Amino acid sequence: MPLPPNRVDYSPIIDRPVIKWPNDARVALWIAPNVEHYEYEPEFDGHRDPWPRMPYPDVQQYAYRDYGNRVGFWRMADVLDKHDIRCCVSLNVAVLEHFPEIGEAMVQRNWDFMSHGIYNTRYLNHYTEEQEREFYRDTIDTLKRHTGKQLKGMLGPAISGTERTPDLMAEAGLIYHTDWMHDDQPVPIRVNSGKLVSVPYSIELNDAPLFRQHYEGDYFAEICKAQFDQLYQEGAHSGRVMCIALHPYLIGQPHRARYLDDVLGYIMSHDGVWQTTADDIAEYYIANYYDEAMAHAAKLNG
């Protein structure tokens, strides 16, 4: 019996149709900077407190994140440019409205965008169905208006969602969801209409959980390289996805940016790396492997 939430068929990675990436690449590498704005005086939804340290505003925590937009983003972008990385930004779409220079810098680089909600201080968990539908209309329209791009995927705002989220995403025309940390390859997510897949994001190769603890840039570089080495080896048989998740207020700190440089220099010196975006991974997977994966999982699960 499938277990709740019954969205993804069990499919062991050793027993699946083989994935071949374009040009026989072993690893599809995507870099996901989280470009965010946390509100000065957010509305508390009664459940998850954006600024738990003290009554709002929490100037220290607000300004720490604001550093990302004023300073860190630009230092991070310099490092990414050095390695010709085309990112897939996890975007609080209100950033486009508040801080147009950041939007222009991302459009200029032809980066892709997935929605990360409107603000990082507004969570989906308690949205009604109609509020959530409106939320997708809003994020799709806002992205289109400011970047000309069609929204294709989402990492829930501050990684939040509802039980309805995959269905409503697919209904709104989105094709991928990155809240799923369950695999090294894309997999289909069962929805009421259309096709939706997960594209592996990372809560491990991610500067936010890492640098809240005592780990520092050298450790970040070490684990990113180790992850790559393993996936690169396995990807010779069947293509793997590797995501590095960044936050400009963290990786853009003056003591850290060099470690991103180190990681990208290492990975990009290898042949067989498809440096791409979640948009392109999702489209490629749906075009080439979605139906086969569904059929295979159905057979496997009887």
Add this chain to the structure above:
Amino acid sequence: MPAERRFGMDHPHYDWSPLNTRGILRWPDNARVALCVIVNLEHPEWDPPADSFTTPFSGGLGARGFPDYARLSHREYGHRVGIFRVLDTLRKHGIPATVAMDAMTAENYPYLVRHCQEAGAEIIGHGVSLSQMISSNMSEDAEREYISHSVAALTRATGSAPAGWLGPEYGESNRTPQLLSEAGLRYVCDWVNDEQPYPLHSPHGEMFTLPVMWELDDVSALWERRVVVGRYQQLLEESFETLYEDGQQNGRVMALNLHPWLIGQPFRIGYLDRALGLMMRRGGVWAATGSEIVDWYRDNPPTA
């Protein structure tokens, strides 16, 4: 108020200004980095007023049952022992201290006030006590009274009114910058969002931020995140190297916020000493007090 979706910041205190779009900031003698070291002297109260607010972890060990001898005395170590090590280390490297002193310290530790003054430190406002943060729980009148009490205590103890301010635990309400300006302060260190000073909006005269590097605050790195002290030295050095490189194009400020009860422990001080030594051996570093940096910035704003 939740943010309105429009251009700029979602509060009235300063303008949106990405660093890469600014004019060039030049420090005295074309220094690349203005180095400011802020040293906190703050008193945790034995029995704080019932309506006061502080964060659970302020003071290090976290709140426990009353009376809490260990937590209070751990902080007191800074006043009795740590401060002298820290000031000696700064003097060794020719770095003038900027001491953030709360009213309770100013009123009850005349020896320390004198010692800091003799060491050439600038003394800036740091609230009333560690156990009384500014927050939105305060009424406007109570906050005004709080700031004025802190400023008056420092003025009495030091003979002059403070020019700068750092809230205990970086605490502010949504009106703090205006009230600080109204009280005659010229700069505030609570906003950890930049690598250059910048102007704040105030109807009461010129007001600036002197942004601290929050990640390099010893409480953030050593206490909250538990970075080991050798790695902390490396953090300071790596941060400096990057700011030094970037400061060649556009001047940077490196404002460190340190706590003598923490960095002043015998096993830690040497790591600070070595990091500051590396910075000060380099040419093009301007070690200055908060006021010197803000005054220079005011008189020599960035130019295109």
